[in-house]
Amino acid sequence: MxxxxxxxxxxxxxxxxxxxxxxxxxxxxxxxxxxxxxxxxxxxxxxxxxxxxxxxxxxxxxxxxxxxxxxxxxxxxxxxxxxxxxxxxxxxxxxxxxxxxxxxxARERRYLFRLISRRAPLVHDRGLVWQVRHPLDLAAMQRGANYLLGQHDFTTFRSAGCQAQSPVKTLDELRIERVDYPHGSEVRFHVRARSFLHNQVRSFVGTLERVGAGAWEPEDVREVLEARDRTACGPVSPPQGLYLAHVHYPERPFGA
Structure with a gap:
């Protein structure tokens, strides 16, 4: 067939x-x-x-x-x-x-998370992003994100119902960038790994948003990672900002 x-x-x-x-x-x-x-x-x-x-x-x-x-x-x-x-x-x-x-x-999966920081309600991107109304410190968020790179036990960042056999995963990229957005700014999280735990990306983003808002210090991310305790995780971000963006194969089926 x-x-x-x-x-x-x-x-x-x-x-x-x-x-x-x-x-x-x-x-x-x-x-x-x-x-x-x-x-x-x-x-x-x-x-x-x-x-x-x-x-x-x-x-x-x-x-x-x-x-x-x-x-x-x-x-x-x-x-x-x-x-x-x-x-x-x-x-x-x-x-x-x-x-x-x-x-x-599949050898790699890439996710994009879109977060909009602005006071005014969203119109055109409603339902396609997560909106917060306060400013975010990207440098602090990236410092926190860097603690998550590499191979770790990500128990803190997996859902209670995750069916993966092991919480140990290797995170290859967690890059945060700011993009111009009308009357505010867009923050994009580029996340790359071979595979992910259930709710792992949304748990990352929710935790890092707390760092960007000033509620957490970047070093707190390392501490909650090392805790290997789901209750130590920051709030899980809502789903509407998350996109499965790319799946990589050894031989590219689509040529790009």
Whole structure:
């Protein structure tokens, strides 16, 4: 059976996350229902990673097995037709080898978190970012973030319901930048690792926001990391600012 990789964008607001759940709207279900319009006996898709309720994606990757050969552009167009009006788009399709697996073949995942600092309510980005109304000290936040780089036991920054076998992960990048934003500023968190614990990125951001607001010192981040205690973590940021931005594979299925 020919196998295809799908690159997927979605707005997570109307969905109960990526993973199929009985009786709930999910992104996986929306894509699978579109595939069944083309192949009624279609079984299911596998994705690079799960995203929680309200989390978005600009670079989610999934793979599917079809019973016949498809020209990749036509498969993309057909799926996008059947996905309407859901806020989900297949932005690229590639034919891949039978041993390609969207999850297990992945070597790196990158997340972007968008935080807006401004007093006025948001209009155009409402539901797509986390807004705070106070200024943030980026230099202090980056100093705190640097304590998280490398291999650590991230028990403090994993949810109580996390199903990962080990809390030990290697964080390759946690870079914070400021971007111009009308009547305020946008703070972007670029986070990169091979894999993540449940709620790990949102726990990072919520903790670092407290540093930027002046409620915590940068050195407090090291202390709560070393505590290996979930109750030591700062508040978990809301989901709407988080995006699964990119999944890297040894052989790039989409050529970019």
């Amino acid at each position: 020919p196998r295809y990789a799908l690159k997927i964008e979605y707005n997570g607001a109307p969905f109960s996350g990526w993973q199929r759940q009985k009786g709930l709207p999910t992104v996986q279900l929306a894509v699978e229902e579109a595939l069944r319009k083309l192949q009624p006996d279609f079984d299911g898709i596998q994705a690079a990673g799960r995203t929680d309720t309200g989390v978005h994606a600009t670079g989610q990757v999934a793979h599917c097995d079809m019973t016949r050969e498809w020209e990749t552009f036509r498969l993309m167009e057909a799926l996008n037709y059947h996905l309407k009006p859901d806020p989900v788009a297949i932005v690229d399709v590639a034919a891949v080898a039978d041993d390609f697996h969207a999850r297990f073949s």
